[in-house]
Amino acid sequence: MDIKSDIFKYGKTIFSTKGFKKTNIKEIAQSAGIGVGTFYNYYTSKEQLFLEIYIQENENFKKRLIESIDLDQEPVKVMNQLIMKNIEAIETNPILKEWYSQDFYKELEQYYRNEGSKNIDSFRDFYMDLFKNWKAQGKIREDIDDDLLPVFFDSLVYIDTHKDEIGVQHFPKIIQYLAEFIMQGLTNHHK
Incomplete structure (x- = not known):
């Protein structure tokens, strides 16, 4: 039995149902069939567990997002769909919803400010390629530096x-x- 992945799995289920704030460690430990002390052997806090769950959920979502969009459409449409589907996911997925929830978003923001560049890399590579292709196809203004193109969205x-x-x-x-x-x-x- 892999205790850590059990904690992760049950934690994810409970966070999904109750949200970050109303979930407590005791409940997660009980679901995983362990004591609270054992929980702390694997995670230092409820925050740390949630953060790991959030990051994985976000990565999985971004992968599905990239696969679900028709990249041959006009650039404005592609970007609009990327943003809309992102917002839709945040509104409908209880884990991702915490990005705009008072209870935990400060911790999430802090993490993405410190570590985030590493985590948005795959997504960033995706839209850098997108911009390069669009520019090569003449769909984007030529007077804007290649280096600058992805920075617009980094800024967002x-x-x-x-x-x-x-x-x-x-x-x-x-x-x-x-x-x-x-x-x-x-x-x-x-x-």
């Missing part, structure tokens, strides 16, 4: 991890609008 991630300073009530609306404005600007062919 940065904005998304500063919800507090900007005002949580403006999310995710502000991200949708900014993504739309960026894409309109990038695909606008004025010389």
Whole structure:
């Protein structure tokens, strides 16, 4: 029996049902058939366990997201779908929902600010390639440096991890609008 993966599995189920705040370690330990002390041999806190679950869930979602989108559409449409499906996932998936929930988003933001660059790499590679291809096909303004293209969307991630300073009530609306404005600007062919 792999205790760590049991804790992970039962933790995920309970977090999915009750949310981060209402879930407690005792309950997770009981479901996994272990004592609370044993839980602490594997995870230092409920936060640490949730973070691992969140990261895995987010990675899996991003993979499915990339596979689900028709990349031959116009760039504005592709980006719009990426953003909309992302927001939809956050609203419908109880784990991902914590990204905009008062209870835990500060910890998530902190993590993604410190470590995030490592974790969004696969997704970043994906949209860097996307931009390169679009530029090669003449779908994106030529006067914008290749190095700069992905930075527009890195900036959105940065904005998304500063919800507090900007005002949580403006999310995710502000991200949708900014993504739309960026894409309109990038695909606008004025010389």
